[in-house]
Amino acid sequence: MSLEANQMVQSEDMESPECILCGTCVDNCPQAAIAFRFHCEMRLAS
Numbered sequence: 001m002s003l004e005a006n007q008m009v010q011s012e013d014m015e016s017p018e019c020i021l022c023g024t025c026v027d028n029c030p031q032a033a034i035a036f037r038f039h040c041e042m043r044l045a046s
């Protein structure tokens, strides 16, 4: 697997079903342009 991280950053779309969240791109980005952020969305049944 090889994702085009540069292209993904340029297009501001970092979501990919192939991303395994290894963090290599975050650790190695020379501009610190990439960060992980997790969010949990809860929905209440109505």
Ligand code: SF4
Pocket: 003, 005, 018, 019, 020, 021, 022, 023, 024, 025, 026
């Ligand atoms: S977290 Fe890992 S698999 Fe996902 S885009 Fe970055 S380097 Fe690629």
